[in-house]
Amino acid sequence: MTRRNVTLALASTLAATLTLFLGGCNGGSGGSGGSPTGGGPLELTFWHTQTGENKTALETLCKRFNDQNGKGITVKPLYQGDYKQLYSKLMAGITARKTPEIAVSYESMVVEYMKAGVVVPLDSYLKGPNGLSKADTDDIFPAFLQTNRYPNFNNQMLSFPFTKSLLVTYVNMDALKRAGIAQPPVTWADFKSAAARLTHPAQGALPAAKGLAIDINASTIDGWILSHGGPLTDSSGAALNGPATLATYQDVHDLVTGGYAYQTTGDTYQADFGAQRAAMVCTSSTQRILFRPLIANRFAWKLVNIPQASPAKPVTILYGANLCIFKTTPAKQDAAWEFFHWLAMKEQAAYWAIHSSYMPLRKSVSAMPEMQAAWKTDPQGKQAFDLIPYAVPEPNVRGWQEVRDQVTDAMQAVISGTKAPAAAVKDLDAAADETLRNKKM
DSSP, X not given: OOHHHHHHHHHHHXXXXXXXXXXXXXXXXXXOSSOOOSSOOEEEEEEEOOOHHHHXXXXXXHHHHHHHOOSSEEEEEEEOOSHHHHXXXXXXXXXXXXXXXXXXXXXXXXXXXXXXXXXXXXXXXXXXXXXXXXXXXXXXXXXXXXXXXXXXXXXXXXXEEEEEEEEEEEEEHHHHHHTTOOSOOOBHHHHHHHHHHHOXXXXXXXXXXXXXXXXXXHHHHHHHHHHTTOOSEETTEXXXXXXXXXXXXXXXXXXXXXXXXXXXXXXXXXXXXXXTSEEEEEEEGGGHHHHHHHHTTSSOEEEEOOOBSOTTSOOEEEEEXXXXXXXXXXXXXXXXXXXXXXXXXXXXXXXXXXXXXXXXXXXXXXXXXXXHHHHHHOHHHHHHHTTGGGEEEOOOSTTHHHHHHHHHXXXXXXXXXXXXXXXXXXXXXXXXXXXXXXXXX
16 A cells, blocks of 8 residues: 555544544534524634734624624634644644634535534525525625535535635736737637747846746646636546646646746745736736735736636636534524624625725625725726636535645646656546545545
8 A cells, every 4th residue: 555545544544533433522513593592692713814914804803793793792713824724723623522613714624524523514504594695695606605515515505605716817918018919818829829929038127037927836727727628527536637637737838848937936926926027927816915015016917817718618716715613502503603694794795805805705895885995906806806707616525635736746747847748637637536536425
């Protein structure tokens, strides 16, 4: 047995053990769908990953809820580090039978919590007396809700949308103009051609530049595969050996070997774009608040969709984590849903979008005067918002987190020249299939 198979086997054994012994580790069960009543004040611990201005905005929202709910509910936000650190702490908490009432988590994390039997399904709340109305549900972008339904668990809603963003292309519009390109590229063929024309040696005050800086990120690669027309999974597991995946890896290979694109390390793509060493970058819409001070009004820039194989059917990847409720007591679980319901209202959705780097949860927020005022100083935020209808979530099946690592490893092999695109894609599909098979419920 290989080291990787040993790891998968141990993970499966641990999950089975947790399910058996910790299925109701804190004594709770599914939600009642109602509101907390009687019983006195309730304090809910909320584990999160936000820092800086986002952290301040989140703490402000929690204070407002605490002051306004009128039911004695207090939500206490506690920073837990980055997502990897939070996940590690939560898994330790599950083992110790001590979890927070609420936590922010990616879908790949939620499926592991659910396998351990410690997550509260939310369907009864959505349909209950304190649920979301049809008008409210219709106002939330469908992909935001879709990603919180889990095929491994009968398509139940196990988490609730919170920090949402999407994959976009950052484009230096002045660089396009200098290269004689009228508009940002839409198709993959035009994207590759633009990257070549945007690549140049030092030009007076401008440094030598490449057309594209590549931050190797699984979500970016997944988005590119989708925009080439391919699926990521099918009924049998991974679907990464098709023409769309091959075209994705081949296009990146061509851009790098042609000298028109390069791989960055860490977050250097942000500084490179700001210093005009790279004319285009594909990354999350949340990054715009980090790009802006680096650009410092030296050039015009815009957010557009990633390049497409079929522009008539545009697509991109949805980013972002969600909120889940852990099994504690029925009263605390009801109180946690009360908080989720409050966060989902238009006023809170607008405040969070304006004071953080994330997208509004609801469509109607765009008509609110405060949102329109915010977009006057953040036009790239509005540009990203307009692309939300094209965003689709990544697979939220068990094992996809491991597949994400395999996707990036394959791209690294292509960029470094270790593997040809066809060999990398063939090996990727085989590895991904094995991972998903071993993670089946």
